[in-house]
Amino acid sequence: MxxxxxxxxxxxxxxxxxxxxxxxxxxxxxxxxxxxxxxxxxxxxxxxxxxxxxxxxxxxxxxxxxxxxxxxxxxxxxxxxxxxxxxxxxxxxxxxxxxxxxxxxxxxxxxxxxxxxxxxxxxxxxxxxxxxxxxxxxxWGMTSIAAREGIAIASYKDLAAPAYADRFAMDDDAMIAVAMGALMTGQDINDPQDLPAITEALKSLKPNVKMLWSSEDQWNKSFAANEFDVSVFWSGGAVRSKRNAKLPVDFIVPTEGAIVWxxxxxxxxxxxxxxxxxxxxxxxxxxxxxxxxxxxxxxxxxxxxxxxxxxxxxxxxxxxxxPEYMVSKNVMSAMPDERREAFNNLWQEVKAFYAE
Amino acid sequence: MPNKATPQRASKGARILPQWVSTTALLLPAYGWLTIAVFLPLLTMFLFSFMNKTPMGKAPIEFTLRHYRAFIDQPYLIKIATNTLLMGLWTTLACAILGFLAALALVRCTHGARRETLLILILLPFWTNGLVRVFSWTMVLRENGFLDNIWHWIAPAAGSIAILYSREAIVIGLVHGYLPYMILTCYIALVTIDDAIIEAAQSLGARWWVILTKILIPLAAPGLISGAVLTFVPVIGSFMEPRILGGKVGVTMGTVIEDQFTQAFNWPLGASLSFTLLAVTMAIFATFSGVLRRGTGGTA
Missing domain, CATH: 3.40.190.10 (Periplasmic binding protein-like II)
Incomplete structure (x- = not known):
């Protein structure tokens, strides 16, 4: 009200x-x-x-x-x-x-x-x-992987690797999470047809998920406190963290490409x-x-x-x-309310699974 | 005397308005404010909960009941709700034990100015911004945080004791925030207990645990129960503490509802979940209403 x-x-x-x-x-x-x-x-x-x-x-x-x-x-x-x-x-x-x-x-x-x-x-x-x-x-800018210097990530699927057990931070954003799941499963980020596959792909990250961040400040504090090594993050945020806070972070775009705004x-x-x-x-x-x-x-x-x-x-x-990261098909688009709601519910379900 | 008084009273009665007018006039500001500040927003949210989408822009609005089926359509919500209620239970229990003991200490072991100083110290968390309070806990609880460093200093070989991003961390943060309610309500209940009752019990040979369980707790029950209600209800709706201290385990009904309002822009679902939560809370209190009535002095 x-x-x-x-x-x-x-x-x-x-x-x-x-x-x-x-x-x-x-x-x-x-x-x-x-x-x-x-x-x-x-x-x-x-x-x-x-x-x-x-x-x-x-x-x-x-x-x-x-x-x-x-x-x-x-x-x-x-x-x-x-x-x-x-x-x-x-x-x-x-x-x-x-x-x-x-x-x-x-x-x-x-x-x-x-x-x-x-x-x-x-x-x-x-x-x-x-x-x-x-x-x-x-x-424009991107959302993709930000990792501690020296870590190489070739594909989003690598995020589920045991090497990063309890060392991965996810962005608490339904649209980004679903888009990343779509890239992991080779689907269109704006209109994925197989939502259950995305749910499974995101759930497979559970052993590695240490935290969900929701603000740039929170990301910086937790990264500086060495709470995680690999994360989903904004390109601009990674540049700021490296330039202003001198954090040892690299921004990586895996083969599937970045999520672009x-x-x-x-x-x-x-x-x-x-x-x-x-x-x-x-x-x-x-x-x-x-x-x-x-x-x-x-x-x-x-x-x-x-x-x-x-x-x-x-x-x-x-x-x-x-410039090669600026791929037109990876630009986040407008979507009907029903799809947005389905994405939000999917992410809520995955978060509940992480919390178990 | 009465003969003299009657005309006087009549003339006064002619000048003042009937009693219901003054009652209404006195109540109007409070009830008017309640209507605007509580009833209307709640009613709006209740109406929103039956809409198919957030009323914004030009899109037509349809009425639907489907948001109230959320617990059936999205069964994982039941697990979240259970965890939330458990979180509320643990927080309330911890608050009740700590709050009761603190209030007891205040009442039995302090006097005058010192008691007032201690009361102010207890109320301090109320005066600090909630966000600041929660973030300071992250500094204490995180790996290489305050507690962890002290522990490493005492026992260098032992592992980390950092508990940030766990259910325990959420409960600690919530207890810190809501403990003052419990201390105050228990304090008010305990301070009214006559010292003579306890002295009588002691003179009849009652040990401390008998005094505690037979005298202090039953007589302080109204304070304990109102403190529990004041703690439990906001705790199960809390979202800031779970989000910041809970990390990935910090998924509660509060955060789910917050997401609907801030991220998903799905006010109807957020509203319907809030009202479902309200119904569950009321059902819980209705179930225990007998205990509550007895506790708050219905039969005393």
Missing amino acids: SNFSRRDTLRLLSAAIAAVGASTALPARAAGGKITVLNWKGYGTDEAWSLEAFQKATGIEVVHDYFSSEAESLTKMRTNPGAYDVVLLNSARVSTAATEGLIEPADLSKVPNAADVNPDLLANPNFTIDGKGYAVPWV VDGLAMATDAPNPEGAAAFIDWMIDPKFYVEWATKVGAPASANAKALAALPADDLSAQVHK
Whole structure:
């Protein structure tokens, strides 16, 4: 109930903000110099140095609105039509936003840097629906194996090896667990047909499972305390642990591949400034911006191959995020509620088995 | 005198409102608050538990009873529920023993300012953030943690005694969190026992265990029982302690319900599991209601 009413309050508040925004938007549009971006706070688009340079180059002023959960970003778009120009969307949310008419197909002719984005990824059904590209892939990351330096893992099946008895940490996330089970059993990570096989594959890890982690901080503390050697972990998290906490960790992608997430930038329906939106998206996937972002602040891997290649060779993130790991079929996708529920129940059953 | 008083009372009665109005006015804030803060959220969750999906977005909502079949469709939930109830039982038992003894020590062996200081020390866990409390336990219980290091220092050859990520660790964390309830309820019950009763028993030759089992425990039973209820109910719904201290064995009804709300975004299933748990708890208390009534002074 508290969530429900808070959502309603938010809706009212954002409607009020939209009303104020609409009354002030007109003169701004006449000047042709303002766009509104909807994103997580501190996630690349709102770097002050970049926005200054962008305004100098194009004369467009960028203002931000933030969300604190992916569900909230959709709610904000639903309740404030015409308020946003550029929105950040995870690959699994693009199709929802597109079918609800919240975003418009991207005109790639106005985003020249999109030519350097992996064409396989551009054509991914998460971004291209009915032949129309709705969002431009921006940054990506992986979930795969992080192990103590010196340990080699060739396949996810090796995780069940007796060598790692009581030394394996699993990510307490139903979607990741099922996707990994699907990779172990050679199935599609987004639509596996044989769920019992996945249950068995995950259950086979039981003698090795020491703990289930649910936050990066918890992972770092437990790894530092030598509680496990091998784990399922995020690529970005592994880079941070190695760079910031100096932990002896290697990120490994076995032969089956990694579980990939992609964040894209899309143009909102009825955007007040579509030209400005396209220019900003282009700016965001430009290698020049990316290299500065990644080296100055730290960033996930760019979907632009040229941007990734432009990173200094000793950059940890560049070493971890090899372009060949960005496999389109391993991108986590949107899924119907029934399947999501089945995945959650499967993981709950496996966790109960681990707890025996 | 009565003749004089009657007109006065009548004139006063004309000025003040009927009694039910003032009663209602006095009760309204409390009951209004209860309605908003307790009844409405519970009712909403109860309605959610019959929906086929979380009401969000534009998707149409259908009503279904299938979430209440979860224990049949997903039989592993029964095992989780059993473990959860056992966890509640052990925690309550440990709290009852430790809490009763601590309250007894407070009442029988301390006076005045020292007693107040000790009471405040006992209440300290209440003032610290629960998360901080639980994480500090991970530091103590983990391998190469505080306890383990001391043990290695005493007995270098012996193996590790780290018990983080076990059921024992969960119970330790829960007992630490809920012990103050038990101490306070037992303290209130014990402090009312007249010293003369114990002195009488001693003068008649009663040994300490007779005094304990025949006098102190029966007279403190109301405190013990209300403490047990106050401990057991939140413990079987707890999710933070099992998750952080239990590692892979920390799968309880609390964590399953939490997962439904935070990860799976399946509020209806989470709500129906909560109400099933509520029904089980109420059934347990109904079964023992005779004992409870006797214990809380129904026949005393």
